[in-house]
Amino acid sequence: MSKTLEFSIFEIVGSALCVASSDGQKVHNRLIAALNEGRSVTLSFHNITTLTSAFLNAAIGQLYGTFSEEQIRALLKVQDMQADDLALLKRVVETAKLYFKDPQKFDQAVRETLGGDSDES
């Protein structure tokens, strides 16, 4: 069995501020390469002070467009995250699951949110 890879977010991004979607993409590229080979990955958020949903969407959220929930659950772990950052990641993950599970349903939810407010004829 192959050893779990540990990726340091700080090392990949080169900063404690993980705020840009483009930096999230760098993390994503590493994750894709590892997960495609069936490797287990632990993402360490040690020394990260600031996260945005844009960064996490690019780094992790978009994984749900390529891998199943089961695959991600089996292969990916996170560590060294503060409680509020974990809560943010959880919301990003839940949103990504909805987004990729059924795009039509997602759009339907959007339209329901609008109710009769649309100016569409």
Next chain:
Amino acid sequence: MCAALGSLLYRLGETANVVKLHNIRPAIEQILSKNGFLSHYGRTLIPDHWGTTIPYHRFDVKDDRYFADYIETELMHRSEMPAMSPGLLKKFRESVFEIFSNAVLHSRTTKGIFSCGQFFPKRHRLDFSVADLGIGIRQNVQDNTGLNLAPEKAIAWATEGRNTTKRGQIPGGLGLKLLGEFIDLNGGRLQIVSDAGYWRREGGKTVIARFSEPFPGTVVSVEINTADTQSYILASELSAADIF
């Protein structure tokens, strides 16, 4: 709000206009000289001895690192900043970056992103604004979802948690929702102007309105209550094993 004004003047300059500012009221001229805004129009920078201004700046969309440095230097690590709780400081920092990321991801602007801020010590308020000259929220919603909404309703739509104009491989749609939630807890105010739409969140209530003339992009302005003493520590902590 000189981020919005600066973006408009920059746009004029891009179309071969020469911008000169005259007859500015002295109090306003002093503030706009302290925050560096008028340096763009030939005035001399005045030292900000009280340290209440957050400098006016224009960034390119790829300047995210530069923007991060600006926020850390001009906002987070300034001795003049009010003593905010660590939790509030973290939430505020995240909010500012969410606004900038939102402009980078959604505006499609090629003219840059403009920001500035002001601290009001007596009122315990800190205002920060980000403006872009992009396509605006209404056009973005229409291009990506086909929904043809009134400009103010398009902003309301974009601030709902499950809604996103993002298409393709990277999901989105949380940034403005998170901001609104933070502002509700903090007792601050969030205002968005995009196209001819106006949207405001304050005191748990949302107000929308329509302007007679459109703004050629989007302005997001956040005002936080710096006297907020909430810890922002979650009541029930999630386990890292329960995320995916």
